[in-house]
Amino acid sequence: MNSLSAEVVQRLPSLKDKFLVDFVNGIDVAKEQVRFQNERRNFFNRLVDGFTGKGQARQQHINEQMLNGLESSLRWLSEMTEQLTFSNYALEKTTRELTSLKNNVTFLADFSADTREMLNSLAVSINSRLDGLEIRLNDVDMRQRAFQHIDMLISQWRAEYLNCLSIAEQCYAIINELAWGDCGDFLRKCTSCSDRKKLLQYLQTELVNYVCDITGGTPQQRYSSEVLLLSTSQGHSLLVEDFKQSLSYLGSGLSLHNQPLLYFVLQKVDSRPLAVPFLMNANRFVGKVMDESTVEGVLCV
Known part of the structure; x- marks a missing residue:
């Protein structure tokens, strides 16, 4: 193997x-x-x-x-x-x-x-x-490192760093990396609900902006969910399969009941869950991904 x-x-x-x-x-x-x-x-x-x-x-x-x-x-x-x-x-x-x-x-x-x-x-x-x-x-720059972590990953995404994945898969990959790194550490250790909320709102705004950039639409424009959930990359098939299997492994803790959209995207189930809509705009899509990825203001993986 x-x-x-x-x-x-x-x-x-x-x-x-x-x-x-x-x-x-x-x-x-x-x-x-x-x-x-x-x-x-x-x-x-x-x-x-x-x-x-x-x-x-x-x-x-x-x-x-x-x-x-x-x-x-x-x-x-x-x-x-x-x-x-x-x-x-x-x-x-x-x-x-x-x-x-x-x-x-x-x-x-x-x-x-x-x-x-x-x-x-x-x-x-x-x-x-x-x-x-x-x-x-305990350093005062922990909050700054959390924002820098988001900026770094988004900039890599904009440079087609993960372009062999669907938009939904890219969203999960970014959030998963943030959860394991400085951004996740800040959210788990920060005692201020306001500071956690500001960071998550910043992340959500950046994700919405990118979805709009890649689709050429606006935050309120509705798309068929297939535009967001399916990969359009024609990259090397083995590499693409490795990426998808890796994301499936990273998302092995997801459940169909609690994270239906992400579970549907990463675990490739045969039937589409009722909770996954057929039409979504960027705001609704990113909001759904963020809701399934956070618990009490903390990124969860």
């Missing part, structure tokens, strides 16, 4: 952030052991295990296999976090999962001191990087 295009990884930096979080989520020490134990909960099976001693042997084998997998995962994760730069949001989510993981390893009686030390060292390293980022969050 071919690796993902380097161009896609470069243009969608949040892929590595989401991958880091998903990877740590996948290191579940307790789940597999509990599942096997539950399968033997039937009294007859437990009785047979008691007579034959197979239950203890089986548990020992499970513990050994999980320890091997855990050590390999932690070693690879440590190397990755040292070599790559991750967003503050990704590091925060990873720290929470590592804390949970450290609690779960108490299920393993044979959890080695070396592996425990590896896990503790990784948590200390990530916490150290978070402390440095926390200082940045």
Whole structure:
């Protein structure tokens, strides 16, 4: 299987952030052991295990296999976090999962001191990087960096940085990148509802202006939704497919119930949700995308 295009990884930096979080989520020490134990909960099976001693042997084998997998995962994760730069949001989510993981390893009686030390060292390293980022969050220029983040991504968009995607896909890509970066950090840490509202309104205005630029219309002009939801790019088919699969992965947490428009666009469902209109103007379209991408004034991914 071919690796993902380097161009896609470069243009969608949040892929590595989401991958880091998903990877740590996948290191579940307790789940597999509990599942096997539950399968033997039937009294007859437990009785047979008691007579034959197979239950203890089986548990020992499970513990050994999980320890091997855990050590390999932690070693690879440590190397990755040292070599790559991750967003503050990704590091925060990873720290929470590592804390949970450290609690779960108490299920393993044979959890080695070396592996425990590896896990503790990784948590200390990530916490150290978070402390440095926390200082940045207290700087007076955090709000300015949030606005600059929006300006940078919009300018890249205007330069056809993501022109192989539909307008709707581009909107999600931009918002997703903002959520993982300085803009998202500001919205999550800012205690002023007024400041959060101003930033989101600025973002919405910039998105409306771009939609009007690319369509040649006005904010109130109505379009067939296909103009906004379908890609018209004739770019390299493999690259386009990589972009679309990457966006689908980034949007894997969306639900048809809560984000029907974005879910319809990114997950390529067969039937069109009733909540997705057939005619939209730029104001309504961008407003819908923003509503599905925010919760209580914070960008969500």
